Amino acid sequence: MERWFSRITMFWMLFLGEVQSQDWTKCSTGCTCDGNKMSVTCNGLKNVPNDIQKDAKKLNLEYNSLSNLPSKAFHHLSKLTYLTLNYNELQTLPPGVFDHLVALGTLNLNNNQLKSLPPGIFDKLTKLTRLDLDRNQLERLPNGVFDKLTNLKELWLRNNQLRSVPDKAFDKLSKLEMIVLTGNDWDCKSCDILYLSQWIRGNGEKIKTSNAGYTDPDGVTCQGTMESVNKITKENTFQAGCPTTTQQMATSPASTTTTETMTVREKQTKPRMKIFQEELFSKASIFFCQVIFTQHVSLVVIHILAEIPLLHIVCVVRKP
Template identity: 85%
Template sequence: MERWFSRITMFWMLFLGEVQSQDWTKCSTGCTCDGNKMSVTCNGLKNVPNDIQKDAKKLDLKYNSLSKLDPTAFHGLNKLTILNLRGNELQTLPPGVFDHLVELDTLGLNNNQLKSLPPRVFDSLTKLTYLSLGSNQLQRLPEGVFDKLTELKTLNLDTNQLRNVPHGAFDTLSSLNILYLNNNDWDCKSCDILYLSQWIRENPQKVKTSGGRVEDPDGVTCQGTMESVNKITKENTFQAGCPTTTQQMATSPASTTTTETMTVREKQTKPRMKIFQEELFSKASIFFCQVIFTQHVSLVVIHILAEIPLLHIVCVVRKP
């Protein structure tokens, strides 16, 4: 009897669990659900619903009125493979918002108002193959923001306000075959552009324009000109102190470029300063020595000046 009761209990638990996981008749307010495709599409929302089906594989939130995301908005949706947030009003992303989306393959964040990205915001998305950040207001990228995306095949960064990318930004993207970079404010007068310029020269077939085409020029042009970024080298930037490619490879963070540039400039200016100081000291010592040895001042002053060790030595050396 006990064994029979145990079997019945297990049967009902399995049955109820199956019904719950496949219950697509109760869809979130403002959303439509397709149980066959395991997809949820929502319209007219200002917040992400908290009762989206946990086994959903596709969540389409494009063209809503989302201005911010709760840090835990997607934490229960660890089976999602597609998340579309295109065409909302997002200005920032909370750290950790994508941490539980370990199966995600496609992420659309284009046509928002993003000005910056949290550090390591994509680190958990190791299966991601498509990431679109186009048509935002990004002014910079965090160091290592794409480092974990080794499966990424398409990356869209076009139509932002980027002036450069961190040194090594694309080095770990071993699967990348499409990269959109056009319509940005690429600053070709800065040393920081040299990494991007060299990367494009080495990977010209990966840099595309609209429609996924490869064109020459590729549309990646310097701010205010039609000059291609890929033609920029150390020699034709106005920054005389740009480090060599070897130095850049040895120091991965882009921020070190500025430090190295300052170091070079300091080395260039120090000899001039040293010469100036030596000349000034020499002229001053000659004056004081003349005062001492011609006795144009009282003996008391002469004795005081002579008590200054360095000056005394100089005067002794200079004494005729």
């Protein structure tokens, strides 16, 4: 009897807990709730409420005074499809803060003070289609920070302090339709810009301006100039310290073209007089050897005449 009573009590506790989570008449302090749209909007807050309805699908926290986020701030909101944190004072994001938002489609973080992003911060957001990081203070991006966002269609990185992006930063974004990159400090004197330059040249139709409807691959310009990033190539950054041919061969697959290019550059770096002397010696040695073998002079005579073992070797090697 006691066992059945315990089970019934537990059932009612769970039932009442579920009813309470569905009660949209009770909204967090500082927030307004719309049960029909399953949305919550909060204003004038310094902290994220911990009693937001767990079945909420939309959470608007823009125009607050949030300077930091608890690492578990959204862990009970696994049904969220929309989260906006625009116009706050966020300087950092704790690792794992978005890990439970597996249904999230839109994440807006623009107009904050983010200087960096933790590695893997977006890895669990595999359904994300829009990510807005505009108007922050981002100086760099972690390697692979966008790799898991295979459904992303919009990426906003406008008006940050980015000088370059990591190699292959956008390669996994197979569904990307638009990206906004203007207003950054793109350093076109650095070799690190080469990936971005090449990627823009291959994805020009995705490069948008701020109005999102205007395509302008030439509008992403180098810091301090109006030169387009997509015009930068390895050749015009060579003097800025791009890898030498030896380093390039060590980090990329060997090819005939690379070898030939290296040979040409090596020749170009030798003094003209040295090249002339080498060519003259080569021609002279060939001529001398031909005369010797034409006259059927023995190798003994070669030693007597030249008294140089190297000449002996040259003639033997070049013997018809």
